[in-house]
Amino acid sequence: MSENHQHLTNEQVKDIDENIAWAKINNDVLNSMKNPRKGYWVALVLSALLFGVMIYAEVYQYRNGMGETLLNTSHMWDLYISSFVFWIGMSHSGTLLSAILHLVHADWRKPIYRFAEAMTTFSLLTAGLFPVIHLGRVWNFYWVMPYMSDRGIWPNFRSPLIWDAFAITSYLTSSVLFLYIGMIPDLAICRDNTTGWRKTLYTFLSLGWRGDDRQWRHFRFTYLMIACFLIPLAVSVHSIVSMDFAMAIMPGWHVTTFPPYFVAGALYSGCAAIITLFVLLRYFFKFEEYMTMPILDKVCKLTFVIAMVWTYLNLIEFSAVWYGHDIPSKEVLIAKATGPYSIFFWGMMFFGSVLPFSLLSKAVRRNMKIMFFISIFLNVGMFLERWMIVTPTLSMGYHPQGFNVMWPGWVEWAMVGGSFGWFGLLFLVFVKVFPCVSMYEVKEMVYHRKRTTYADVDEMMELHSGVPGPEAQTQQSGGA
Amino acid sequence: MPSLLGNVFKGWSDYSKGIEQGGNQKYEHMFSMSIDLDKCTGCNACSTACYAENNLAWVGEYKFASRQSMHWMRIERYFDEPDVGSSDPESLDRGASFLPMMCQQCNAAPCEPVCPVAATYHTVDALNAQVYNRCIGSRYCANNCPFRVRYFNFYDNAPTAWPAPMDQGLNPDLSVRSKGVMEKCTFCIQRIRGANETAKREGRELKDGDIVTACQQTCPTSAIVFGDLLDKTSEISKIWKRQQVKLGTYKQEKENKDLRGYRIFEELNIEPKVLYLERVREV
Numbered sequence: 207m208s209e210n211h212q213h214l215t216n217e218q219v220k221d222i223d224e225n226i227a228w229a230k231i232n233n234d235v236l237n238s239m240k241n242p243r244k245g246y247w248v249a250l251v252l253s254a255l256l257f258g259v260m261i262y263a264e265v266y267q268y269r270n271g272m273g274e275t276l277l278n279t280s281h282m283w284d285l286y287i288s289s290f291v292f293w294i295g296m297s298h299s300g301t302l303l304s305a306i307l308h309l310v311h312a313d314w315r316k317p318i319y320r321f322a323e324a325m326t327t328f329s330l331l332t333a334g335l336f337p338v339i340h341l342g343r344v345w346n347f348y349w350v351m352p353y354m355s356d357r358g359i360w361p362n363f364r365s366p367l368i369w370d371a372f373a374i375t376s377y378l379t380s381s382v383l384f385l386y387i388g389m390i391p392d393l394a395i396c397r398d399n400t401t402g403w404r405k406t407l408y409t410f411l412s413l414g415w416r417g418d419d420r421q422w423r424h425f426r427f428t429y430l431m432i433a434c435f436l437i438p439l440a441v442s443v444h445s446i447v448s449m450d451f452a453m454a455i456m457p458g459w460h461v462t463t464f465p466p467y468f469v470a471g472a473l474y475s476g477c478a479a480i481i482t483l484f485v486l487l488r489y490f491f492k493f494e495e496y497m498t499m500p501i502l503d504k505v506c507k508l509t510f511v512i513a514m515v516w517t518y519l520n521l522i523e524f525s526a527v528w529y530g531h532d533i534p535s536k537e538v539l540i541a542k543a544t545g546p547y548s549i550f551f552w553g554m555m556f557f558g559s560v561l562p563f564s565l566l567s568k569a570v571r572r573n574m575k576i577m578f579f580i581s582i583f584l585n586v587g588m589f590l591e592r593w594m595i596v597t598p599t600l601s602m603g604y605h606p607q608g609f610n611v612m613w614p615g616w617v618e619w620a621m622v623g624g625s626f627g628w629f630g631l632l633f634l635v636f637v638k639v640f641p642c643v644s645m646y647e648v649k650e651m652v653y654h655r656k657r658t659t660y661a662d663v664d665e666m667m668e669l670h671s672g673v674p675g676p677e678a679q680t681q682q683s684g685g686a
Numbered sequence: 687m688p689s690l691l692g693n694v695f696k697g698w699s700d701y702s703k704g705i706e707q708g709g710n711q712k713y714e715h716m717f718s719m720s721i722d723l724d725k726c727t728g729c730n731a732c733s734t735a736c737y738a739e740n741n742l743a744w745v746g747e748y749k750f751a752s753r754q755s756m757h758w759m760r761i762e763r764y765f766d767e768p769d770v771g772s773s774d775p776e777s778l779d780r781g782a783s784f785l786p787m788m789c790q791q792c793n794a795a796p797c798e799p800v801c802p803v804a805a806t807y808h809t810v811d812a813l814n815a816q817v818y819n820r821c822i823g824s825r826y827c828a829n830n831c832p833f834r835v836r837y838f839n840f841y842d843n844a845p846t847a848w849p850a851p852m853d854q855g856l857n858p859d860l861s862v863r864s865k866g867v868m869e870k871c872t873f874c875i876q877r878i879r880g881a882n883e884t885a886k887r888e889g890r891e892l893k894d895g896d897i898v899t900a901c902q903q904t905c906p907t908s909a910i911v912f913g914d915l916l917d918k919t920s921e922i923s924k925i926w927k928r929q930q931v932k933l934g935t936y937k938q939e940k941e942n943k944d945l946r947g948y949r950i951f952e953e954l955n956i957e958p959k960v961l962y963l964e965r966v967r968e969v
Binding site: 272606 | 749752753754755760762764787796799800801802803804820821822823824825826828829830832833834836837838839840841842864865866867868951954956
């Protein structure tokens, strides 16, 4: 059997090489923040241009009116709301990786959670744009907040849009805090190794971190607390977003399973986005030693599981509608599958439910190029999903007079494209200003791995190389 | 300062009371409409009257075709197509059936709870009010309206609809809506308020026939009847009673199945307050 298999190297089996020197970790990550290459500037300018188009579209829409989006009396929402749901969804996997996997001690998350958490924050910032730009009177957007008014006017607390506003602002605040607090020890490393404006910035941000016992104790406690706080928040945010639809009476929206369905979809698109960014960062920043194939492999498996949960919930929804006696809902479902939007519906089903089966192949999971494209297509599928939730229902509600098909105008597409520019802009600035791999946690990971043996890994190593693995040691024996 | 906090807390307590008691139930009037489809000739006079009375902006052919128009009262045409279940093969030759459609002023309106800023709410007249100044244009209400009778100001329509001196001809009793707010049929709220004021000035109660909506006034066949359901002697109450249609149910149980009165989408439990009388064909 060893003839059939090539010899596996450390790189192919272990999440991380436990013999990396700590100084090397520091150097590699700090170097990634310096000397942007030409490609970086190209990407930055491209993102800025896309965002510029978005600003132009917004000014145009502001001056001329919402009608430029080609929305109409039946289709009052379209791509803005679907993009909003899409970006909120993207934000969920950062929390999954950084908080949930932190609590279950899955330490393979350590090299990749920082950028995932940054993704969470930035996609929330992107998502937050859409409910504002879709307002007819943008300049009054703050009326949804319950501020003290002399006239005693409150927002309508029964409206899911108000819950949205609360959920998103609290999720954004908490995830910014989580990102920042998790970064403090790394900011101290940056402070000690930089000069100039960076030194000033990191000195301020690292809050006098010295790395003594007391600080670490407080740090651990705080980090755990916020992680615990963030998990229910993440679940509730997308449940509340789903209530924008589920609380409405429209056929195709009024679905009880929407909250778990939306959360599953959110984790799904977030995981796919993590894979995309993983591949990009690994390639451009040469993070091969930290963002290793086995970690990608694990993320892919996670994505596959979530994809199957999503598919399951999708099928539940379809069958509930099919066997239920709500005729309008059934008609909307049939119209989705056979009507003018059917190509997008089946695209969503293909990209969302069929394509993930390719992740069952190890060769695919470990091929960077293929995974890059697959992850993009998974997210295309998820974008279509959101669009297919919003639009077919509006094109076919209850009243026959309102039935019509509508295609988004250039203004809407410009906003959607521009949101990627805005996200890219934030992310590109982030990777050059803040360490996008957690230095201190990679060190912890290396440290623990060195003192623990994993029976399965050793067995595999032995099987493939014929060399016996290191002797089993317990974690306690190597304790500090 | 005391007034600031006082108002805030008073607002809050009113608000929570409204929630506990299922909204405002202390109706002073309950305005309702009935439309006899057998009398409707589809002449569109009601729609035109509505444009004139309520300062509705015309949007032009292109925007109308894009369904961005502002017609609060619209006449819908329906054909009994032979291939869709009509027993009569010559049903198309009989022409269209007409359905005047405007805001149904639902007593359990789906548009009301979803507005984030409470710009649409139920008044003591059992009207579904729209506060233009409060509306921020999130358009959730229109999405949740099964009748699709809420119209959004997609553009700043006023300058194109009423170039000077046409703006002199606008109805001064109500505002011209600005870009980005939602609007819909109000049952001619300005006429209701006016009649109320007149009655108060004359020191009497509002009586049936005091209020005439623009569409009702214009209808050449008198298909539209408008009035107060709480006033048991009013014409509209009699029609509801005669047709054995009741509020507060999502399924009418009529003793006489041949009566023509029905409410559209009452099975959604939204309590529409417009009674339609079915058209009868001599087939």
